[in-house]
Amino acid sequence: MQPSHQQWLIPFAIQLIPSGLLFIGALWIRESPRWLFLKDRRREAMESLCWVRQLDASDIYITEEVSAIDSTHEAQRANVGVGLWQPFKALASRxxxxxxxxxxxxxxxxxxxxxxxxxxxxxxxxxxxxxxxxxxxxxxxxxxxxxxxxxxxxxxxxxxxxxxxxxxxxxxxxxxxxxxxxxxxxxxxxxxxxxxxxxxxxxxxxxxxxxxxxxxxxxxxxxxxxxxxxxxxxxxxxxxxxxxxxxxxxxxxxxxxxxxxxxxxxxxxxxxxxxxxxxxxxxxxxxxxxxPETSGIPLEKMDRLFGIKPVWRANAQLKEELVSEEQQFRTDIKGRAVHKENEGDSSNESEGPLAQ
Incomplete structure (x- = not known):
């Protein structure tokens, strides 16, 4: 193309195509589950999280992730605070x-x-x-x-x-x-x-x-x-x-x-x-x-990842720890469910004679 006004205008205009597609696609992007949980919009957060993971709300994996997100947000409110300037203040001391x-x-x-x-x-x-x-x-x-x-x-x-x-x-x-x-x-x-x-x-x-x-x-x-x-x-x-x-x-x-x-x-x-x-x-x-390798590590566990040395072993070591903790978490969940069932059976037995 010969030097002209169009020489820069056409390449610039072509770039509007992908940016326009990005804008249109953004209209259908779901809000981050973590942000929704932080804002106490739990119903929307659960819907978004289940859509991202393609799992039901009753799935044990969803229960684990929600528990981890809630723990992180509690720690954030207690140690960092919520707001524009709070992270800057906390960063200065870390x-x-x-x-x-x-x-x-x-x-x-x-x-x-x-x-x-x-x-x-x-x-x-x-x-x-x-x-x-x-x-x-x-x-x-x-x-x-x-x-x-x-x-x-x-x-x-x-x-x-x-x-x-x-x-x-x-x-x-x-x-x-x-x-x-x-x-x-x-x-x-x-x-x-x-x-x-x-x-x-x-x-x-x-x-x-x-x-x-x-x-x-x-x-x-x-x-x-x-x-x-x-x-x-x-x-x-x-x-x-x-x-x-x-x-x-x-x-x-x-x-x-x-x-x-x-x-x-x-x-x-x-x-x-x-x-x-x-x-x-x-x-x-x-x-x-x-x-360190961050693949497969939840955001809530990044502090632990960077605390493990040497860095080339951090990912594998933390994943082993997380698998162990996940098994313990699931055991605790099942134990609580069995305990509730036992309490329910005991309650029904005690009410039986009175009902008669």
Whole structure:
């Protein structure tokens, strides 16, 4: 498309389609059961919870979850308080929660440190640095977007719950780092911008392959997983403030990367790829030593998850404890039911002679 008013207007208008679909879909989204319980709208909360779990209100699992939610809300009212400023006040006196918020915010540092937003905003420059001709740069950029979309769908439907959050971060960090090192090494050795050609060499095709491989490795790992983790790191008492802080940190790091990427390419050349490769390599250690697996852990148990060391064993250990506690809870429930039945039988026996 030739430079014109429509050149920016059409891409902007296309973005209104998914946002419009999101708005329409939001009209049918059910309210969070936890929020409804917090507001003492228990009938609506039970309906919403049963719809989410696809279980009857009498199911033992629903009984367990409602008990856990009620306990958490009681603790929130007693220790944190309800209101806009109460979580801020409580956060100031809880170093463990501040540390957890730091972990969540720094996930977005490592996410942006992978180079994704540099590539998002400067993909034509990057493809040109790989030796792609000007006429095919837009096509390559379009394929980059398609790869991201497909990988995102795979992540949503399969990977995030099958592999878990922690494994995805570790795999993505290592795979992304290797790809970036290879791309940087190619540009360092071949210098395609200094030796332009009317066609891609075999080494240039290999570099583009690793670029798309990096995209396929990054998208289902570091692209969306930090958002999932930040939604699960915190119990309902601090969840809102933590989400606000982590989202702000994402846009801060996004701004810094996008602001200085052009200057980095001008000053560092292929060194930019080595820079992002190094950050991805360091992200592996960050995820391995500091980020526990949150999959399958209720929000109400996150404090216990972060209290277990080492973090790479925390998920399995807590799940074992929760299974034991669940069995004890069910035993207690059954015991109470039997006790009530016995009381009812005793009452009927004592009333029998009087009725005669």
């Amino acid at each position: 170093p463990n929660m501040q540390y957890r918020m730091f972990l969540g915010c720094m996930l977005f540092f490592w996410q942006n440190g992978s180079g994704i937003n540099a590539i998002n905003y400067y993909s034509p420059t990057i493809f040109a640095s790989l030796g792609v001709q000007t006429g095919t740069v837009n096509l390559m950029t379009g394929i980059f977007g398609v790869v991201k979309a497909v990988a995102t769908i795979i992540w949503l439907l399969f990977l995030v719950d099958q592999l878990g959050r922690r494994k995805l971060l570790i795999i993505g960090a290592i795979a992304g780092s290797i790809c970036m090192w290879i791309i940087g090494a190619y540009i360092c050795v071949v210098e395609p911008e200094q030796h332009p050609s009317d066609h891609l060499t075999s080494s240039g095709i290999a570099a583009i392959f690793f670029f798309y491989l990096w995209t396929a490795a990054y998208t289902p790992t570091w692209n969306g997983t930090p958002w999932v983790l930040n939604s699960e790191f915190f119990d309902p008492s601090f969840r809102s403030i933590a989400q606000a802080a982590s989202t702000s940190s994402n846009w801060l790091f996004n701004f810094l990367v996008s602001r200085f990427t052009e200057q980095m390419f001008a000053a560092m050349g292929y060194g930019v790829y080595f820079f992002f490769a190094s950050l991805s390599f360091l992200a592996f250690f960050y995820a391995f030593f500091l980020i």
